[in-house]
Structures are given as structure tokens and as C-alpha cells.
Amino acid sequence: xxxxxxxxxxxxxxxxxxxxxxxxxxxxxxxxxxxxxxxxxxxxxxxxxxxxxxxxxxxxxxxxxxxxxxxxxxxxxxxxxxxxxxx
Numbered sequence: 001x002x003x004x005x006x007x008x009x010x011x012x013x014x015x016x017x018x019x020x021x022x023x024x025x026x027x028x029x030x031x032x033x034x035x036x037x038x039x040x041x042x043x044x045x046x047x048x049x050x051x052x053x054x055x056x057x058x059x060x061x062x063x064x065x066x067x068x069x070x071x072x073x074x075x076x077x078x079x080x081x082x083x084x085x086x087x
Contacts, residue, residue, distance in 0.1 A: 002086070005017070005019075005075065005076070015067065015068050017065070037053070
């Protein structure tokens with residue numbers, strides 16, 4: 001299987017997920033995205049999980065959800081259960 005990006009938290013390959021900033025950090029799972037936001041923005045602890053993601057996307061411009069469908073975007077391949085960078 002080929003993947004466009006590698007999750008910064010789990011190290012897993014991903015073809016969809018959250019892109020942080022201009023691609024400096026990626027999260028594959030919502031639970032990891034929420035945990036990272038809660039760690040980075042403790043002052044937003046009053047927000048629900050959904051509210052926190054909405055704030056990060058709409059107001060802070062911190063992250064966005066994306067899907068990579070173009071094979072030219074693939075940077076990683078899983079070989080025998082190990083994610084390697086495509087040369």
C-alpha cells in the first residue's frame with residue numbers, strides 16, 4: 001500500500017487526515033488531533049472536542065482536513081509492515 005503522508009503521532013501512513021499549518025505536522029486520527037490541540041491550547045479547555053476542532057480550523061487556521069488522491073503525492077510505501085520513504 002502507498003501513502004501520501006505519515007502521521008506525526010502514530011507513524012502510520014495516511015491518505016486522508018488533518019494537515020497542520022503548511023504541512024509541518026499530520027494527524028491521522030481524530031482522537032490524536034484533539035489530544036494534540038488540547039496540549040497546544042490549554043486555554044481552550046472549555047470547548048467540546050467538536051468545538052475545539054471547529055475553532056482550530058475556522059478561527060485559528062491551525063489545521064484542515066484533506067485527502068490525497070493523486071498518486072504523484074505518494075511519498076511512502078508499506079513493505080512487509082514497515083513504512084518506508086519512496087525513493
